[in-house]
Amino acid sequence: MSKVFVDLGISLDGFIAGPNGGPTNPLGDGGLGIHAWMFAQQAFRDHLQLGPGGETGADNRYVEALFARTGASILGKRMFEEGERSWPEEAPFRTPVFVLTREVRTPWERKGGTTFFFVNDGIQSALRQARHAAGARDVRISGGARTVGQYLDAGLVDELSQSVAPILLGGGVRLFDAVDHRAVAFDLVETIASPAITHLRYAVRRPTS
Amino acid sequence: MSKVFVDLGISLDGFIAGPNGGPTNPLGDGGLGIHAWMFAQQAFRDHLQLGPGGETGADNRYVEALFARTGASILGKRMFEEGERSWPEEAPFRTPVFVLTREVRTPWERKGGTTFFFVNDGIQSALRQARHAAGARDVRISGGARTVGQYLDAGLVDELSQSVAPILLGGGVRLFDAVDHRAVAFDLVETIASPAITHLRYAVRRPTS
Numbered sequence: 499m500s501k502v503f504v505d506l507g508i509s510l511d512g513f514i515a516g517p518n519g520g521p522t523n524p525l526g527d528g529g530l531g532i533h534a535w536m537f538a539q540q541a542f543r544d545h546l547q548l549g550p551g552g553e554t555g556a557d558n559r560y561v562e563a564l565f566a567r568t569g570a571s572i573l574g575k576r577m578f579e580e581g582e583r584s585w586p587e588e589a590p591f592r593t594p595v596f597v598l599t600r601e602v603r604t605p606w607e608r609k610g611g612t613t614f615f616f617v618n619d620g621i622q623s624a625l626r627q628a629r630h631a632a633g634a635r636d637v638r639i640s641g642g643a644r645t646v647g648q649y650l651d652a653g654l655v656d657e658l659s660q661s662v663a664p665i666l667l668g669g670g671v672r673l674f675d676a677v678d679h680r681a682v683a684f685d686l687v688e689t690i691a692s693p694a695i696t697h698l699r700y701a702v703r704r705p706t707s
Numbered sequence: 708m709s710k711v712f713v714d715l716g717i718s719l720d721g722f723i724a725g726p727n728g729g730p731t732n733p734l735g736d737g738g739l740g741i742h743a744w745m746f747a748q749q750a751f752r753d754h755l756q757l758g759p760g761g762e763t764g765a766d767n768r769y770v771e772a773l774f775a776r777t778g779a780s781i782l783g784k785r786m787f788e789e790g791e792r793s794w795p796e797e798a799p800f801r802t803p804v805f806v807l808t809r810e811v812r813t814p815w816e817r818k819g820g821t822t823f824f825f826v827n828d829g830i831q832s833a834l835r836q837a838r839h840a841a842g843a844r845d846v847r848i849s850g851g852a853r854t855v856g857q858y859l860d861a862g863l864v865d866e867l868s869q870s871v872a873p874i875l876l877g878g879g880v881r882l883f884d885a886v887d888h889r890a891v892a893f894d895l896v897e898t899i900a901s902p903a904i905t906h907l908r909y910a911v912r913r914p915t916s
Contacts, residue, residue: 510893510909511883512721664895664909668888674720679877684719686873689900696898696907700719700873 500629501636503657504646505564507532507695509667514643517669524580526670532663535694536561546590557692560661568593569635570628572621574645575599578614588612594631596624598645621648647676655702658684662696680705709838710845712866713855714773716741716904718876723852726878733789735879741872744903745770755799766901769870777802778844779837781830783854784808787823797821803840805833807854830857856885864911867893871905889914 506514509532516526525532536542540552541561552558570593573581578597581589588610589595595614603616617624628637639649649655684700691697715723718741725735734741745751749761750770761767779802782790787806790798797819798804804823812825826833837846848858858864893909900906 511886511888512881662907664893666883666886666888666891666893668883672721674875674877677720677875679720679875682875684873684875686900686902686905689898689905691895691898691907693895696895698871698900698905 500569500632500634501656502625502629502639502649502654503567503636503659504639504650504655505659505661506641506646506673507536507661507663508673509663509665509670511666511668512672512674513667513670514641514673515671516667519671521580521583524577524584526667528665528667529670531665531667532661535661535663535692538694541565545592546586547588555692556690557695560690560697565592567636568638569632571595571638571640572624572628572645572649573597573640574642575601577640577642577645589614594628595640596628596631598624621645621652621654625649625654643671643673643676646673647678650702651678651681653681653704655682657687657699658702659697659699662698663694664696709778709841709843710865711834711838711848711858711863712776712845712868713848713858713864714868714870715850715855715882716745716870716872717882718872718874718879720875720877721881721883722876722879723850723882724880725876728880730789730792733786733793735876737874737876738879740874740876741870744870744872744901747903750774754801755795756797764901765899766904769899769906774801776845777847778841780804780847780849781833781837781854781858782806782849783851784810786849786851786854798823803837804849805837805840807833830854830861830863834858834863852880852882852885855882856887859911860887860890862890862913864891866896866908867911868906868908871907872903873905 516529519526538553539558539561540554541558543552589608589612592611596617599616606614683705687701688699725738728735747762748767748770749763750767752761798817798821801820805826808825815823892914896910897908
């Protein structure tokens with residue numbers, strides 16, 4: 499069966515976004531630095547049609563595999579709204595995307611394969627729809643922190659990957675502030691390291707009591 | 708020249724000790740779980756004279772190398788006082804240890820090679836004395852968080868290793884709360900991963916402005 503996964507960038511001091519974040523500063527001060535490694539990869543540049551070039555090593559293979567496995571994504575309302583203002587016309591998903599929201603809205607189709615579906619009846623329903631849309635591919639819980647926390651707490655996530663950037667942000671958003679630490683346990687399954695970034699992949703399960 | 712290094716265990720949610728820590732609970736609730744991997748290693752069991760047995764793989768080599776490189780340690784006053792109550796008669800250092808304190812006290816020699824020296828004139832002086840005592844070997848800033856933070860902020864640390872345990876503590880002590888995030892920058896130099904623990908080693912430098 500396809501997997502439900504989370505794949506986040508995180509600073510060495512544990513933030514997935516920097517301080518002073520908001521609608522016009524979605525990654526917070528310095529938060530772009532978490533993802534700097536990714537912008538340099540050929541697969542990322544391809545995916546966003548940024549033109550030729552880019553790195554082709556282990557980090558690029560990581561990005562390629564991430565795009566290849568993702569059959570659908572789930573977003574929280576705020577992350578969607580921030581993206582709605584800032585994504586290019588060809589939104590950077592190229593799959594169905596399910597948005598958790600109270601807003602009733604018809605699907606929003608973008609060029610390049612992204613269609614946003616607005617789900618009003620909760621995280622289980624969004625996951626069911628996303629699984630169906632993804633087929634044999636995996637479902638990514640894309641964010642933000644609160645949405646990821648809800649899926650982790652509910653025991654619905656199979657895998658969590660953190661890409662640890664060697665930077666300090668000094669403040670901002672912590673994923674695990676939104677997670678019940680008694681609800682989940684982790685087993686390391688893979689580490690991929692380059693000078694720019696360290697990818698740590700964990701299988702997620704319920705704790706043994 | 709010998710190096711000044713920090714080597715800490717940390718939970719996946721970023722804590723070096725759990726919640727509700729105090730004199731009788733120095734690692735905080737659940738904090739022992741950060742170090743569980745280490746207690747299983749042959750080199751650690753040898754070092755603490757816990758008897759034969761223990762694991763002999765990559766994590767054991769990590770512990771062996773850690774003990775072998777350490778020629779002297781520096782401790783904050785609180786960490787020393789907690790240890791003074793709980794260490795066995797053969798204190799688990801087997802090197803000179805320099806304690807940052809206002810207390811004027813003659814050196815305290817323990818069986819097995821550990822002597823505690825009490826330093827009243829600041830972190831630079833403690834480091835100078837520790838370097839001298841360590842000779843060709845390295846100086847470890849052992850903790851706690853505030854002491855490590857002081858040395859990092861002052862630009863006196865060459866290397867930081869974090870051993871990331873796949874557990875959540877939900878609260879406790881964060882190293883980087885005690886660090887000025889504008890004062891230090893990191894370059895990944897090594898990753899060693901086992902199912903039990905992920906060792907991330909960084910070179911520490913001043914940020915390029």
